[in-house]
Amino acid sequence: MTGRLRILGLGPGAEALVTPEVSAAMEEATDVIGYIPYVARVPDREGLVKHATDNRVEIDRSRHALELAAAGRDVIVVSSGDPGVFAMASAVFEALEAGPAAWRAIDIQVLPGITACLAASARAGAPLGHDFCVINLSDNLKPWAVIEARLRLAAEADFAMAFYNPRSKSRPEGFAAALEILKDACGDARPIIFARAVSTPEEAIRIVPLPDARPEMADMRTMVILGSSRTRLIARPEGAPIVYTPRSIPA
């Protein structure tokens, strides 16, 4: 079997945040598979076939990628951010596990990328500079009760928290409920960051105290980062303050 499959991350948006390893894979591939806007980021080239699909068909897309690689093609599956963080890698492995045994011999690699929470954290300062957790707020694939339990336990552990997929048109009420849980569980005015479209021309960063956070501050292009109880603000003479979490916790 001579084909291969690489699942790669394009980072948050800017070309300057695409790793050379990922750029090289894009130059070598015979086939690229992914959601339309991510496939569009792969430069057109003779010998490259683009298979762009709509969102929410991750398993079909994964099977297609595995079939092409099994047939000898040099396939890349593209995600934004890092492919291993709420992106295509798990979907491909689900399809692999459920598929024909022969697929397990395919040469498969995951090529990491700059995930949205670290790009957003860098823009705000270093809010994830101490222990933190990363939670997908979408309840498409898990019960809401699991999300609620995780939010409360993360607050009890005093983790900083990064939230993917905070809010969609189809379920705006989920993020409102999440904010109410966090306000209740944290009980303080720690900073919360709404970082939209980081590293793109539409980038917008907004920092408010948790009690002032409102659901409409986020949309599906927004990464939300909530500090821990120890997260601090440094005011600056111009522009937004710096948000960071110190490295130490006193005994």
Add this chain to the structure above:
Amino acid sequence: MTGRLRILGLGPGAEALVTPEVSAAMEEATDVIGYIPYVARVPDREGLVKHATDNRVEIDRSRHALELAAAGRDVIVVSSGDPGVFAMASAVFEALEAGPAAWRAIDIQVLPGITACLAASARAGAPLGHDFCVINLSDNLKPWAVIEARLRLAAEADFAMAFYNPRSKSRPEGFAAALEILKDACGDARPIIFARAVSTPEEAIRIVPLPDARPEMADMRTMVILGSSRTRLIARPEGAPIVYTPRSIPA
């Protein structure tokens, strides 16, 4: 004030994982500051002054960087991985907050990098493909009781977990204690990954069931990733199995 300070991440080790944004900053800087092995990764060049320091002097190093930037230099502070994840960004902001008010006018940016846990996750498959947390196991800067509480709450939340700084020569007992807590709190045979020196010639990946994990499987160059209760293994005809966490949790 015309100087500037950029805090940047060199990724886990391979040059192919350094972002173009970071490479450009290394080409522009007048001064580079950091721990000896990371400063050594910045190419020598006329007009670039290298200030390499030993480990554990992060605050001195940060003050020095801020002083140089305030004096008009184009300064980069280099970390491995991502500067915002248990690296130099929080140290610089601690020094900034405690320093002269004039420092707050310095142009400061954090340039993200591929952090060790995502590089390790990519090599193993997608163990961080669902909600996860990231914990520094060093008790240099926080009480051990905080670490223990966070491990137990993270297990209760059923997060996958990534551990930085699992074990050092000066405190080997900490990681042994952490493993005992995790075995007790998880109570199952989920996979744990020991990923050493990922993306370097010394890379070594070892995957064992949690009950078989032993402290000596990790050193300070090892990233340890523990699956959630739902993390799965896919055996392959050759080589290591794939470890991944599915995207969904059934109701």
